Amino acid sequence: MTSVRFARWSTCLQRVKTSVVTISPLLVQTAGSLAAILALSGLAWWMKLGGAPKLDSVEAVQRAAGEVEDGFTPIDVACDAEGASALARDAAGQIMLVRRHGNRLAGRLLTPQASAVIAEEMDRYTLTVDPGEARFGKTTLVICNPATWANAINRI
């Protein structure tokens, strides 16, 4: 009985060995590529590549909004206190949310699915805008007149 079990184990072990030897070049290659990926990404981080674009002026927001939607011309703009995001409204009443994404900017024209909530944090009011798109995420801004913007967004 014991010898039969041993034979089974031995066969099983042999099969595992064979399969490891068969796939090892692919495994080695994948592991090597993974190591190179982590090393290069870590290096980019260590070298402080990237940066943080600022949305801290009307001109910066106008430029960014025009890049999100070609031809979008803001007539009203609200910049976040830290310059990480902004809201813009055009003459047609469309509202756009623009925010930093890595060291670039990304934005969304807000739709009826969007919502905005005001909260009091420490000694200031924050406006959290949810464009209704889970993967884009919510954006919290510290801006002047958050109530006006919140009302406008919730009325879309």
Next chain:
Amino acid sequence: MTPEFNPTQYAVPLFVAAVLAEMIWAKLRAPDAYEPKDTLVSLSFGLGSTVAGALLGGFALWLMLLAYDWRLFDFGPEWWAVWWAWPLCFVLDDLAYYWSHRAGHRMRWMWAAHVNHHSSQHYNLSTALRQTWTGNLTIGILFTLPMVLLGFHPVMIAICGGFNLIYQFWIHTEAIRRMPRWFEAVMNTPSHHRVHHATNPRYLDTNYAGVFIIWDKLFGTFTPEVDDEKIRYGIVKQLGSFNLLWSVFHEWIGMIADIWRAPWKHKLSYLLREPGWSHDGSRETSAMIRAKWEARKVTGEVAPDATSVADRNRIADLGEAA
């Protein structure tokens, strides 16, 4: 006997060294050319595409070997020894690549697989490695089948395709402004390919070439890079997320959701028509975006933007544009 050779495999160390060199250039000249999280996603795309190719490539290979039995011309059992077949195969494969790539931008089914390569807002050598995971789930293979039916062995086509891919690596950079005039006239270059990755309306859906830019000039899809407009990279609706799986599958999810919701008579159109098409006109295709931009140009609303990134950061200025 069939030669076993995968040129891409041998090029990987070169890819790593070149990305490293470009990072050093970026540190010195253009730190914003790289973003660590974006680099991580792009390189992960490269690794994932290799794994996906190994898992899903079998069907394409089977189909090609099946078609090979029906070939029109026979290069003999030692087809790899027919020297002139290699350059011919390379050129024809590049032509097939052009049409496959063009379809990749004009048919949503194929765009769902190809969008991965464009979803970075950066344009550097790591972007080149941002390859599809789902290309084998499209009809891209159909563009190569005529070559197999002509008589080119699938392995020969795969090797030429590998060299084609390696060529396309170095053109994903902002570090080189222009190559010499003769080179720009015939070959795909960083300048031509920056245009292809741009979301500026003037550049949308142009410059599909792989190695030879002559295909775009021949088939009317060529647009030269202009120096007075800053290029914006990525896709028309930027993802705004560094989630790898979302980056891989977002367009598939969107397309399937659209097909699911659409009235029966429009379902197929969401699969076969161009990205941005909608049955109720609620979205914009690249042609519509360009038309709006053209209209604004007529009314003088479009003003030239800042100097191009390539001009600001050039390390090479080898000649005039073609």
